[in-house]
Amino acid sequence: GAGVSQSPRYKVTKRGQDVALRCDPISGHVSLYWYRQALGQGPEFLTYFNYEAQQDKSGLPNDRFSAERPEGSISTLTIQRTEQRDSAMYRCASSSLLQETQYFGPGTRLLVL
Amino acid sequence: AQSVAQPEDQVNVAEGNPLTVKCTYSVSGNPYLFWYVQYPNRGLQFLLKYITGDNLVKGSYGFEAEFNKSQTSFHLKKPSALVSDSALYFCAVRDGGGSQGNLIFGKGTKLSVKP
Numbered sequence: 001g002a003g004v005s006q007s008p009r010y011k012v013t014k015r016g017q018d019v020a021l022r023c024d025p026i027s028g029h030v031s032l033y034w035y036r037q038a039l040g041q042g043p044e045f046l047t048y049f050n051y052e053a054q055q056d057k058s059g060l061p062n063d064r065f066s067a068e069r070p071e072g073s074i075s076t077l078t079i080q081r082t083e084q085r086d087s088a089m090y091r092c093a094s095s096s097l098l099q100e101t102q103y104f105g106p107g108t109r110l111l112v113l
Numbered sequence: 114a115q116s117v118a119q120p121e122d123q124v125n126v127a128e129g130n131p132l133t134v135k136c137t138y139s140v141s142g143n144p145y146l147f148w149y150v151q152y153p154n155r156g157l158q159f160l161l162k163y164i165t166g167d168n169l170v171k172g173s174y175g176f177e178a179e180f181n182k183s184q185t186s187f188h189l190k191k192p193s194a195l196v197s198d199s200a201l202y203f204c205a206v207r208d209g210g211g212s213q214g215n216l217i218f219g220k221g222t223k224l225s226v227k228p
Contacts, residue, residue, distance in 0.1 A: 042218030104157040
């Protein structure tokens with residue numbers, strides 16, 4: 001079946017612009033996670049959802065970052081007033097509620113100029 | 114606090130030789146342990162996991178890992194390396210007894226297999 005998809009795959013934006021990153025999880029997966037991966041590092045947790053409820057947003061770096069999953073399926077990670085330090089790979093993963101394995105999408109590479 | 118350490122930035126192995134990629138972890142409860150592999154310009158692919166049961170777990174592409182509770186380790190192994198195994202490998206942990214589902218990742222180890 002189809003895996004996790006993310007769009008866009010690449011995003012170049014100017015400092016100060018807002019960006020929206022989309023994640024479409026595996027069909028039927030109720031848990032959805034967002035991670036950020038800097039070059040040379042492992043992914044770092046940002047936030048996650050069970051169904052449409054945001055369970056934990058402790059990893060979001062500041063209030064410019066927000067995420068939603070209004071219908072319990074597709075999720076959007078929004079970064080407002082982007083800064084150069086926001087440049088990274090943003091990864092989405094999904095899992096079924098009772099399963100421990102998270103399956104990752106291809107990621108969105110964000111470059112803020 | 115949960116943490117994962119991958120002490121080697123890079124591991125070099127000759128094709129056909131056994132390989133080991135090291136991982137140690139720290140977690141307050143029962144550890145759920147994972148290995149993922151990342152090929153260039155690709156997403157993270159799940160290799161294997163340890164949740165409970167047999168300490169030796171087998172995964173995709175002939176890889177296996179051994180959970181060692183006393184040494185808090187979960188090293189990735191393969192008896193005979195292939196050039197196509199060259200990639201970036203990440204170890205990850207979560208607290209199985211906790212309510213948080215997020216994974217804590219190591220920094221990654223680059224595996225290079227030479228012909």
